[in-house]
Amino acid sequence: MKLTDEQLKAMGHGEGPALVLAVPGSGKTTMLLSRTKRLMNEGVDRKKILTITFSKASARDLGLRYKNLFAEGPAPSFSTIHSFCYSVLKNDERRRGTSYTLIESNRALSKWRIATDLWKEIMHKSPNEEQVETLLREISYVKNKVLDPKEYNKEAATPLFLKFYTAYEGLKRDRQWIDFDDMITLVPEIFKQDPGLLRAVRATYDYIQVDEGQDTSKGQLAIIEAVAKPKNNLFIVADDDQSIYGFRGADFRELLHLNERYENLSLYYLSRNFRSQEKIISLSSAFIEQNKARYQKTPVAVKGPGPEVRAVELTNLDKQYAFIASEIEKHELKDVAVLYRNHVSSIGLVEFLERENIAFAAKERKSRFFRHWVLQDLMTIYEFSQNPADLAAFSTFYYKIRGYLSKKMIEALEKKGVGGSVFDALSDLKLPDYAARDVRALKRDFQHLKTLAPAEAFRFIQKDLEYEQYIASHAATFGSSKTTSMRILYYAKYIAKNTDDYHSFIGRLKTLDRLMQGSRAGEKGLVLSTLHGAKGLEFDAVFIMDLNADAIPSLPKTPVDPAEEMRLLEEERRLFYVGMTRAKERLYLLRPRHVDRESVPPSEFFIWSKDAIVSARGEH
Numbered sequence: 001m002k003l004t005d006e007q008l009k010a011m012g013h014g015e016g017p018a019l020v021l022a023v024p025g026s027g028k029t030t031m032l033l034s035r036t037k038r039l040m041n042e043g044v045d046r047k048k049i050l051t052i053t054f055s056k057a058s059a060r061d062l063g064l065r066y067k068n069l070f071a072e073g074p075a076p077s078f079s080t081i082h083s084f085c086y087s088v089l090k091n092d093e094r095r096r097g098t099s100y101t102l103i104e105s106n107r108a109l110s111k112w113r114i115a116t117d118l119w120k121e122i123m124h125k126s127p128n129e130e131q132v133e134t135l136l137r138e139i140s141y142v143k144n145k146v147l148d149p150k151e152y153n154k155e156a157a158t159p160l161f162l163k164f165y166t167a168y169e170g171l172k173r174d175r176q177w178i179d180f181d182d183m184i185t186l187v188p189e190i191f192k193q194d195p196g197l198l199r200a201v202r203a204t205y206d207y208i209q210v211d212e213g214q215d216t217s218k219g220q221l222a223i224i225e226a227v228a229k230p231k232n233n234l235f236i237v238a239d240d241d242q243s244i245y246g247f248r249g250a251d252f253r254e255l256l257h258l259n260e261r262y263e264n265l266s267l268y269y270l271s272r273n274f275r276s277q278e279k280i281i282s283l284s285s286a287f288i289e290q291n292k293a294r295y296q297k298t299p300v301a302v303k304g305p306g307p308e309v310r311a312v313e314l315t316n317l318d319k320q321y322a323f324i325a326s327e328i329e330k331h332e333l334k335d336v337a338v339l340y341r342n343h344v345s346s347i348g349l350v351e352f353l354e355r356e357n358i359a360f361a362a363k364e365r366k367s368r369f370f371r372h373w374v375l376q377d378l379m380t381i382y383e384f385s386q387n388p389a390d391l392a393a394f395s396t397f398y399y400k401i402r403g404y405l406s407k408k409m410i411e412a413l414e415k416k417g418v419g420g421s422v423f424d425a426l427s428d429l430k431l432p433d434y435a436a437r438d439v440r441a442l443k444r445d446f447q448h449l450k451t452l453a454p455a456e457a458f459r460f461i462q463k464d465l466e467y468e469q470y471i472a473s474h475a476a477t478f479g480s481s482k483t484t485s486m487r488i489l490y491y492a493k494y495i496a497k498n499t500d501d502y503h504s505f506i507g508r509l510k511t512l513d514r515l516m517q518g519s520r521a522g523e524k525g526l527v528l529s530t531l532h533g534a535k536g537l538e539f540d541a542v543f544i545m546d547l548n549a550d551a552i553p554s555l556p557k558t559p560v561d562p563a564e565e566m567r568l569l570e571e572e573r574r575l576f577y578v579g580m581t582r583a584k585e586r587l588y589l590l591r592p593r594h595v596d597r598e599s600v601p602p603s604e605f606f607i608w609s610k611d612a613i614v615s616a617r618g619e620h
């Protein structure tokens with residue numbers, strides 16, 4: 001591959017600090033790898049070059065791409081900031097005899113389990129997955145942003161956040177455990193206490209390079225800069241428009257201050273986009289220009305205009321999926337990605353692809369869908385209709401459906417025992433008239449439920465047993481996402497459509513779960529991924545689907561201050577931009593008009609794109 005002048009200039013950078021700002025598809029990774037190779041060719045020991053990237057996956061990818069570009073000779077190593085910090089901790093252990101146990105370093109010690117146990121202890125009940133996820137995300141965010149937990153407590157989504165935070169930190173201190181985020185705070189402390197170790201680490205590396213610099217946090221950048229001193233042979237490659245991990249503490253604005261810290265900072269630009277056809281570049285560039293907090297960059301197209309970007313509205317989800325399949329067939333597309341904002345979106349598509357016998361690979365293989373509490377509730381309620389003597393099952397959901405049953409009544413049954421149906425046993429209790437009527441009605445409802453096939457049964461639970469009202473109240477009380485829960489309910493019905501009974505529904509779920517977990521991204525083919533997961537990748541054709549207002553931009557439900565709201569909106573724009581700029585030849589933006597028979601408003605990003613495409617055509 002012949003590098004361009006811009007690339008050659010950047011890769012030729014010698015000593016001292018440098019920042020390379022680049023547009024998507026401008027070959028920054030190609031340039032970074034070429035620089036590494038050049039340094040080695042000039043006699044620099046490969047072990048003296050530390051190249052840091054954002055995630056394990058990108059470190060692996062760098063290794064593979066290096067091999068593809070330069071087959072011969074031993075490859076340098078590429079690591080994440082966390083694996084680099086871990087090596088510093090290991091050094092510290094040896095030198096000072098301290099001992100750290102890293103959470104997640106073995107199966108028994110998981111952050112998830114620790115958080116779940118703390119929740120049980122503090123809230124006196126089990127948390128659901130969303131609650132654990134939010135709690136862990138918030139703890140991590142506070143640390144990465146170096147925030148005061150007391151201050152953050154005021155805006156936290158987790159109830160009693162400060163109590164959780166303090167308990168979690170205390171537990172780790174007592175047991176000498178550390179988590180991933182601690183490494184970023186511990187390493188600077190170790191360097192302070194043991195200048196000899198810092199000197200040794202500095203002497204190990206002559207050149208430090210950072211790929212995906214836009215996704216480093218303030219704390220991470222401080223470590224990298226400390227290690228680069230005093231030579232300051234620091235080479236950072238970044239595209240601020242692709243910074244999408246703000247929720248984990250990444251802050252590209254730190255890069256804007258580099259020239260204040262280094263008088264001799266060299267700046268390079270990579271402006272030629274080799275990846276995408278011109279129409280994709282002009283639409284995505286105009287889109288990201290709406291953001292205020294960014295370096296102005298104007299990508300230059302290398303390829304021709306290419307086909308028009310399409311923004312298509314389909315009647316419903318099924319039609320959206322069928323559209324994707326028909327376009328793949330029509331244009332014989334071989335290297336395709338379907339991207340979405342939320343992982344839950346993949347469930348319906350996977351069901352469709354399985355029905356149509358179309359092979360795919362899911363990038364994020366685990367799916368919470370199969371363990372989500374809404375799905376569990378639906379199955380428990382439906383299964384109970386087949387076995388109405390199961391008091392243990394009944395006691396997990398009686399308060400989630402229509403009716404006036406109280407905890408006392410259930411406790412009375414637990415004491416007395418249930419011979420036959422729970423409803424008959426309830427009728428035997430001395431109940432007030434209204435409650436007795438209620439029990440009779442519920443008994444009839446469950447007899448009816450038993451006769452229904454799964455899809456109808458789930459609809460009956462949702463509407464007639466008023467389970468959807470429980471979802472709404474759960475969202476109001478526990479801050480769970482009503483949209484996600486309703487989506488889970490919808491996908492359960494969607495999957496159930498082609499099943500006749502409870503057992504075939506369970507079988508279907510197992511098949512889909514296995515398909516998602518077992519699928520592996522091949523060389524080429526159809527890849528399913530969240531927008532986040534698509535970072536750094538490229539495909540001939542990209543479909544971004546489910547572009548409705550409930551999915552993207554994803555902003556907090558409760559009002560935040562306008563500056564924060566703008567910051568979050570700009571991050572969502574960057575995420576959409578990352579998605580659009582993955583496409584080489586064809587880009588499709590899709591949205592279903594109806595979900596679960598109800599009409600849903602489009603995403604503002606979809607409307608913007610559609611208007612922009614129309615006006616580019618000159619059809620005002």
Ligand SMILES: Nc1ncnc2c1ncn2[C@@H]1O[C@H](COP(=O)(O)OP(=O)(O)OP(=O)(O)O)[C@@H](O)[C@H]1O
Nearest residue numbers: 002003004024025026027028029030274275536537
């Ligand atoms: N000088 C060049 N001539 C032709 N093609 C190139 C050149 N440099 C890079 N490419 C190609 O351009 C595409 C994008 O390159 P690369 O993935 O390195 O870009 P990137 O800037 O890291 O992308 P992004 O930040 O959008 O993920 C790749 O297919 C790569 O092979």
